Amino acid sequence: MNWPVLKDSKWLAFQLTSILSAVTGVILAVGSNSYWVLFILLSMILTGFGVNRATKLTR
Structure with missing residues (x-):
């Protein structure tokens, strides 16, 4: 993990x-x-959004 995330x-x-x-x-x-x-579906969707956001922040 990076600090910006x-x-x-x-x-x-x-x-x-x-x-x-x-x-x-x-x-x-x-x-x-x-x-x-x-x-559980809500949890999976929110995890996907979080991963997408973290990917954008680290680029």
């Missing part, structure tokens, strides 16, 4: 939201709630 607040927001939605999805899956799929 770690200082970027938008990248940090993507990563934190992605982690929180993944944890929420796992908790819902353990509780047999069918909404866990939405949270």
